[in-house]
Amino acid sequence: MEKLRRTMLYVPGNNPAMIKDIYIYQPDSIMFDLEDSISLAEKDSARFLVSEALTNVDYLGIETVVRVNGLDTEFGLADLECIVKAQPDVIRLPKTETSEDISEMEAIIARIELENNIPVGKTKMFAAIESAKGVLNAYSIATSSKRLVGIALGAEDYVTNLRTNRSPEGIELLFARGQILNAARAANISAIDTIYSDIENEEGFRREVEHIKQLGFDGKSIINPRQIDIVHEIYAPKPKEIEYALQVIAAIQQAEKENSGVISLNGKMIDKPIVERAERVLQLAGINDMEQSDGR
Numbered sequence: 001m002e003k004l005r006r007t008m009l010y011v012p013g014n015n016p017a018m019i020k021d022i023y024i025y026q027p028d029s030i031m032f033d034l035e036d037s038i039s040l041a042e043k044d045s046a047r048f049l050v051s052e053a054l055t056n057v058d059y060l061g062i063e064t065v066v067r068v069n070g071l072d073t074e075f076g077l078a079d080l081e082c083i084v085k086a087q088p089d090v091i092r093l094p095k096t097e098t099s100e101d102i103s104e105m106e107a108i109i110a111r112i113e114l115e116n117n118i119p120v121g122k123t124k125m126f127a128a129i130e131s132a133k134g135v136l137n138a139y140s141i142a143t144s145s146k147r148l149v150g151i152a153l154g155a156e157d158y159v160t161n162l163r164t165n166r167s168p169e170g171i172e173l174l175f176a177r178g179q180i181l182n183a184a185r186a187a188n189i190s191a192i193d194t195i196y197s198d199i200e201n202e203e204g205f206r207r208e209v210e211h212i213k214q215l216g217f218d219g220k221s222i223i224n225p226r227q228i229d230i231v232h233e234i235y236a237p238k239p240k241e242i243e244y245a246l247q248v249i250a251a252i253q254q255a256e257k258e259n260s261g262v263i264s265l266n267g268k269m270i271d272k273p274i275v276e277r278a279e280r281v282l283q284l285a286g287i288n289d290m291e292q293s294d295g296r
Helices: 016-025 040-056 076-086 099-115 132-136 138-142 155-161 171-187 202-215 226-235 239-257 272-284 289-293
Strands: 007-012 029-033 063-067 090-093 124-129 148-153 190-193 219-222
Touching: 007 016, 007 226, 016 029, 016 040, 029 040, 040 063, 040 076, 076 090, 076 099, 090 099, 099 124, 099 138, 124 138, 132 138, 132 155, 132 171, 138 148, 138 171, 148 171, 155 171, 171 190, 171 202, 202 219, 202 226, 219 226, 239 272
Parallel strands: 007 029, 007 219, 029 063, 063 090, 090 124, 124 148, 148 190, 190 219
Antiparallel strands: none
């Protein structure tokens, strides 16, 4: 089953206390940032801190992601040489505009894995799309590598590129969100929405999370631990949804036992889309098929 990525929490790579203890907040993914949140003078020290943390801290199974600097900067290659050896789950490439951006970074990652006896392909990739060009190339980016597990919208740079700014309604992001979401779905990878930077506006944050959930996004990049519970609450299925999903899975299992090619529930046929939605509901509820079939 695909990994849950409802929340991807940014952690500045120059903050030792946050790096060490951030897992206590239980986001789905922790993203250590070496790029925009780090000043030029702190790039080297942040890289070292993150590498040491990945090597020595137990993040209790939470997915670890590192946003490196782009390869068009003087820091990108140094980031990869240091971080890949520390074996994070995912490397996040910023400001991705073409499939070639992915291919270039993938080749370097593969070389570093090979040189350090890391299974080639172990390090996954995530692409942040932050420009009009990147949005228009979203599908080619999403399908550019088997390492790629997701694409994300980076709205701050994107709206600047569009020569506008962010609004509470988010109308300026409609096209980008649709393009990125459909590209991710076509490639069968995760789609993650952009940050909501007004930490004190909980009502506005809730509205935006409800909006992107309805669109179909898997989750949201977040910048404060206080946002985690809100996202997880909004993404949590309602009791009636869980009950129906359990019934759907039970009907499938019963049909399999009876070697029946026809699956129905309450007189209605159950087809593949209904099954997929039921499986997604149970995943969001923290219930897997084995648990429910065993009656646990």
